[in-house]
Amino acid sequence: DVKVTQSSRYLVKRTGEKVFLECVQDMDHENMFWYRQDPGLGLRLIYFSYDVKMKEKGDIPEGYSVSREKKERFSLILESASTNQTSMYLCASSLLRVTQETQYFGPGTRLLVL
Amino acid sequence: AQSVAQPEDQVNVAEGNPLTVKCTYSVSGNPYLFWYVQYPNRGLQFLLKYITGDNLVKGSYGFEAEFNKSQTSFHLKKPSALVSDSALYFCAVRSSGGSYIPTFGRGTSLIVHP
Numbered sequence: 158d159v160k161v162t163q164s165s166r167y168l169v170k171r172t173g174e175k176v177f178l179e180c181v182q183d184m185d186h187e188n189m190f191w192y193r194q195d196p197g198l199g200l201r202l203i204y205f206s207y208d209v210k211m212k213e214k215g216d217i218p219e220g221y222s223v224s225r226e227k228k229e230r231f232s233l234i235l236e237s238a239s240t241n242q243t244s245m246y247l248c249a250s251s252l253l254r255v256t257q258e259t260q261y262f263g264p265g266t267r268l269l270v271l
Numbered sequence: 272a273q274s275v276a277q278p279e280d281q282v283n284v285a286e287g288n289p290l291t292v293k294c295t296y297s298v299s300g301n302p303y304l305f306w307y308v309q310y311p312n313r314g315l316q317f318l319l320k321y322i323t324g325d326n327l328v329k330g331s332y333g334f335e336a337e338f339n340k341s342q343t344s345f346h347l348k349k350p351s352a353l354v355s356d357s358a359l360y361f362c363a364v365r366s367s368g369g370s371y372i373p374t375f376g377r378g379t380s381l382i383v384h385p
Contacts, residue, residue: 161314188371197280199361199377200315215372247314251371259305260373262314 160184161263163248169269176235178266180248187253189231190260191215191223194245206231238270273298275364277376284352285384292347292379294362301367304345306336309359309378318360321345332356352383 164179180189191203202215204223212223220242224232231250235242248263274297284290296302303322307315319330326338336347347360359380363373 166312190372197377200375202372205372249315258371259317259320260307260315262307262316264314265312267312 161248161250161261163246163263163266165266166264167267167269169271170235170238171271172239174235174238174270176238176268176270178233178235178246178248178268180231180233180250180263181229182231182248182250182261183229184250184252184261185228186250186261187228188251188258189225190249190251191221191231191233192247192249193217194247194265200247203233238268240270242268243270244268273364273366273374275362275374275376277360277362277379279379280377281380281382283382283384286354287351290349290352290356290381290383292360292362292381294345294347294376295343296345296362296364297343298364298366299368302343302345303365303367304336304338305363305365305373306330306334306345306347307361307363308332309361311358315361318347352381354383354385357381357383 161182190205192200206212206225222234246266249260251258251260276295305320306318309315321328321338329335359378361378362376365373
């Protein structure tokens with residue numbers, strides 16, 4: 158089974174802090190995604206990556222950056238956390254740039270910015 | 272452009288009764304359609320997908336979905352609901368000829384009453 162893990166289930170940070178969210182997948186997937194989930198808004202794509210060192214902006218990239226130095230790891234960085242970034246963050250991966258492939262999700266990180 | 276609508280924020284059903292969670296989509300080209308389920312404080316889990324072929328797709332946990340091209344719908348169904356089916360359900364769509372990035376609906380909360 159594909160396993161996608163996220164470094165933390167819960168995080169509490171202060172406004173202005175730099176925050177790192179880590180995601181690791183163990184199935185050699187090319188594609189990796191970061192989503193933000195908020196009540197009533199569903200999943201919104203922040204960034205995605207289809208290869209090492211490759212990244213593309215999603216729908217809401219402002220205030221975020223990403224890093225993919227190794228194929229299995231995709232990091233989401235909040236350069237200066239703000240209260241409006243309090244949310245549930247979900248990482249996902251999928252195989253190849255193939256539209257029919259299923260995405261596999263991690264358990265999520267619930268971030269609270271005070 | 273592609274989009275998904277889940278017209279109901281919440282669906283309530285009694286245990287043992289059939290359930291339907293609605294999804295309609297808009298996409299250029301042929302659609303690839305997905306249903307995912309999210310249990311409380313968990314990531315999304317894949318339920319089923321329609322790529323091509325039989326319009327009735329069977330998935331995990333006794334769920335099925337019917338692809339209706341003329342109505343651009345992909346409703347999720349189950350003949351007999353269980354209390355343990357209570358969760359958040361997401362529909363997603365991709366175009367067969369376009370981006371491999373899916374678009375998710377806002378989610379429907381299914382509550383099954385004992």
